[in-house]
Amino acid sequence: MRRLRLPNTPQLDALARAAGELYSAVVVDFWRTVRKRGIWLKPSSMMRWHTSNQLHAHSADAVVQSFYAALKSWRKRRKTDPQAKPPYRRRRYFRVQWKSSAIRVREGTLILSNGRGNTPLVVPWPWEAPVLVELGWTGTDYELRAVYSRPAAEPVAEGGVAGADLGEVHLAVVYDGERTTIYNGRELRAKRQHQNKLKAHLAAKQSRMRKGSRRWRKLRRSKQKQLRKLENQIWDILHKQTTALVSTLHERGVQTVVIGDVRDLRKRVDYGPAANQRIHQMVTGRVRWLITYKAEQLGMRVVLQDESYTSQECPRCGSRHKPRGREYTCLVCGFRFHRDGVGAVNIRRKYLGLGPVVGVMASPTGVRWHPHQRTCVARDKRERIPAL
Ligand SMILES: [Zn+2]
Structure with missing residues (x-):
């Protein structure tokens, strides 16, 4: 002091x-x-x-x-x-x-x-x-x-770096060193399920018709229209949630967004037909792309970080185990945190090369999609230059 x-x-x-x-x-x-x-x-x-x-x-x-x-x-x-x-x-x-x-x-x-x-x-x-x-x-x-409570020297400046864990249940969980925010993917999942059902239903119906017939063509037109509508709704959710994410980080002074890299997940896993359908439709690729270009528009940097074990590792003592239930509880040191936040905390920690987290972490806040969210990152904020 x-x-x-x-x-x-x-x-x-x-x-x-x-x-x-x-x-x-x-x-x-x-x-x-x-x-x-x-x-x-x-x-x-x-x-x-x-x-x-x-x-x-x-x-x-x-x-x-x-x-x-x-x-x-x-x-x-x-x-x-x-x-x-x-x-x-x-x-x-x-x-x-x-x-x-x-x-x-x-x-x-x-x-x-x-x-x-x-x-x-x-x-x-x-x-x-x-x-x-x-x-x-x-x-x-x-x-x-x-x-001065922590050692003053750290490998990378800690301020201004946020870790983002993209996923299936939640579109993204973000940790900026203080706050954890969960961008909910519930509506998106519902649309996805509907999309799959609709595809199967219409394909079955179409298979009973003579290919190229008038009824067959009519159904094809209708199918395309229905699927296009769903696809638009999915994009709307993705756009609004990623905009909320990037804008919030920008407002909080984040300059670097570290995204957990899941790119080779598709090659690695085979969990059986049902799980595969879910994984192959993973929106993480689209979400990553949206976050990247929106963040870059605001002058932020996006980097990828290998995310192996980040959802299993205890941010305090480093021991690994698969969490059960909504809460991550470390069996070794007793660290407790919302399960979905652990990945984001670890991705950020790995990128910064930080040691164990200390103290109590604030519980995450959730952001759900709603139809009136804004779609594109605020232009006025992009152009405002901080006065020195
Ligand atoms: Zn622990």
Whole structure:
């Protein structure tokens, strides 16, 4: 931990005030939802609801997390102290935290990102990059607290890299070092099944007719029309989900998307006719292609990473076993995580050459396809240049 006094500047005031505004909004809306709906919103919902256009996305998340930490400590204290007060108070100023993804050290300066389009906080810094930086108030002036908990040297810059595990049940599961997001493939699977059934049904019907007859030709036209419609619906799902994926990563400052490579899966496996049909229709190829070109449009890089054993390996201790059920539980070290997130975590870890994950991982959030999602990556975001 390293502390550094900073003279008051309008920028520091503005940052602390932005954090204060966000904190106050979280306090107000949390208790309002409790009062009106009787629901305690989850941190993940609150993070999606409340963001700040003056803070880095992870800094904004940290503010929300601070509120939940206060809430948790109140619930704990309440058991022994009936006078304990829940976090009701709004704050004009609040501490600002920068996580590793927002921290850069370059040529003797510490650059703390405040999100796209905002001026970063730049501080003279002859030391190594910390993993967490906090801007606090000492009562008279601002203080920067830099935390070094992990070894400072890592093979590749960790910030800005997301691992993506493409699959059958879920179109993609993405882990960006903090959040895990699951892009659901349920609707897509339903369309696929329908497509197979329809093909079989129409082929059987057609086989009973004389080839080239009027009825046969009519049925062929109808078949083509029905299958084309389904194919369009499938593309729609793929487009919308991959756009959501790429846009979200881009907004969160990801520069490199690491995709688990499954290209030789078709050659390797033979699970019997039913499973084969599913595997050979795998959409992972299409999804990979869509993610790649959309990410490149936004100036992101896409790399492939061998994904052998990534779904079986424990991210904490490295032991391998096949998960059972929805939860991955390591039999050796007890690490627990949503099963589908493990692959994405490991793909990212392998690419970065990182050691074991530490601490508790936030549970994944799901993104389902819905008809009104946007189809193409936002053009205005692509063209906006971050001011320095
Ligand atoms: Zn383990």
